[in-house]
Amino acid sequence: MKNLFLLLVLLTLSSNFIFAQLKSDISGNLVKIAEPTVQRNISISDFSYQPTSDGFKNTLQTKPGIAFLSSAILPGSAQAANGKWARAGIYLATEAFSIFYYINRTNVAKDQEQAYKAFTHKEWSVVAYSQWLIGYYDNNGLSHDKLNQLRAMVDGLDPDFTDTRNDWNRVNITLLQEIERQTELICGSCGSGDFSHVLPPYGSQQYYELISKYYQFEGGWSDFYAENVAVNNPNYDYLYDNKGDLASPLFLLGAERADRFNNNYRRAGNILNLLVINHVVSAFDALFSVQLKNARVQASADMMRADSFSLTLHF
Numbered sequence: 001m002k003n004l005f006l007l008l009v010l011l012t013l014s015s016n017f018i019f020a021q022l023k024s025d026i027s028g029n030l031v032k033i034a035e036p037t038v039q040r041n042i043s044i045s046d047f048s049y050q051p052t053s054d055g056f057k058n059t060l061q062t063k064p065g066i067a068f069l070s071s072a073i074l075p076g077s078a079q080a081a082n083g084k085w086a087r088a089g090i091y092l093a094t095e096a097f098s099i100f101y102y103i104n105r106t107n108v109a110k111d112q113e114q115a116y117k118a119f120t121h122k123e124w125s126v127v128a129y130s131q132w133l134i135g136y137y138d139n140n141g142l143s144h145d146k147l148n149q150l151r152a153m154v155d156g157l158d159p160d161f162t163d164t165r166n167d168w169n170r171v172n173i174t175l176l177q178e179i180e181r182q183t184e185l186i187c188g189s190c191g192s193g194d195f196s197h198v199l200p201p202y203g204s205q206q207y208y209e210l211i212s213k214y215y216q217f218e219g220g221w222s223d224f225y226a227e228n229v230a231v232n233n234p235n236y237d238y239l240y241d242n243k244g245d246l247a248s249p250l251f252l253l254g255a256e257r258a259d260r261f262n263n264n265y266r267r268a269g270n271i272l273n274l275l276v277i278n279h280v281v282s283a284f285d286a287l288f289s290v291q292l293k294n295a296r297v298q299a300s301a302d303m304m305r306a307d308s309f310s311l312t313l314h315f
Contacts, residue, residue, distance in 0.1 A: 057081045064290040071286035075278050078286035082293070091282040098275040105268035112261035117208055119257060123250050124211050124220045125159035126199065127167040130176060132219025132229050132238075133183070139238035140186045144179050161222050168202040187240040212254030215241045224248040 060067050060081035067078035076091030131154050137147055153171055160166040177198040185193050197214055200206035211217045218224050218241060227248070228236040241247065 060286075061290065062294065064287045064294070067286040067290045068283045072279050072283035075282035079282070079289070082286075082289060084289065087285065091278060091285075094274070094278045098271050098278065102268050102271045102275070105264045105271070109261045109264035109268065112257065112264065116254070116257045116261060120208060120211060120254060121164050122161060123164070123222045123254070124217075125161060125164040125167045125222070125225070126171045126173070126176070126202070126220065127154050127157050127164075128159040128222070128225040128229065129199070129217060129220030130154045130171050131157075131159075132225065133176075133179065135229055135232075136183070136186075136219075136238045136240075140184075142184060142186070144182060146175055146179055149175055150179060159222070159225065165203075173199060173202060185240050185242070186238075187242050190240055190242050209258060212251060212258050215244045215247060215251075218244075218247055218251045221248050221250045221254070223250045 060070055060078045067082075070081075071078040071091070074092075075095050076088035079085075079088035079091065130150055134147065134151050134154070136142070137144065150171075153175075157170060180195050180198040183195045185191070185195065195216060197210060197216055199217070200210055211220060219229060224246070227233060236246075
């Protein structure tokens with residue numbers, strides 16, 4: 001809805017600008033007809049509009065459809081061919097800025113995303129998370145018929161915080177997801193229900209997003225694990241942290257870094273809307289301008305009388 005609103009606003013502003021320019025063109029380029037003279041007689045058949053240039057430029061000056069396609073492909077091109085330099089400059093500058101900004105934000109976002117992933121490979125472990133989940137069951141008196149299978153997988157293991165991707169082969173994610181789907185929420189104000197999320201497939205885009213987005217996964221972060229799970233902290237009650245009161249610094253840092261590159265991706269996506277609008281507005285501007293130009297010439301021809309006259313056209 002936000003992008004649609006922006007599209008409507010920009011189209012409205014652009015339309016006002018275009019028709020203001022067209023109105024200026026009309027008022028500044030009126031046909032001037034003088035009184036008949038005895039020096040030379042010109043008949044209707046003698047009149048024909050002669051374009052000022054040949055080739056493709058002439059086509060852009062006389063064919064509205066071609067002008068439309070030209071400016072749809074390269075904003076400002078038909079405007080330049082018709083001498084509308086200010087409008088051509090605006091469209092071309094908007095095009096160049098949009099392309100540059102899109103490439104820049106996309107590259108920055110990609111670099112930040114790769115840095116974030118490398119960060120999680122040192123700080124978030126599925127082994128640590130699985131051990132936290134087992135502690136959650138044990139400390140809250142919960143049971144699951146597959147829990148002992150998970151316990152056997154991670155019992156006695158130390159999470160590999162040198163590169164936690166090594167831990168992906170140590171936990172069966174299908175088994176883990178089955179347990180997560182049937183895990184009851186236990187917290188002060190959760191109400192009834194089960195866990196709302198399961199760990200996405202290892203290395204997927206959702207995997208990297210969720211581990212620093214939902215407090216359910218805070219048990220996998222190295223600082224939270226070291227402070228509470230590894231030492232079996234007696235002051236930690238293993239309640240579901242639905243408000244993030246126990247969110248560790250690394251969890252919060254991960255969320256901040258993920259938000260940073262996602263914002264840059266969003267900015268790059270938003271600028272594409274401006275790029276599309278620029279093509280559309282430029283194309284219709286070219287179409288209407290050439291149509292008006294042709295109509296003006298036709299109207300001049302219709303106004304001519306059969307007797308002698310002087311004709312001046314301004315473009």
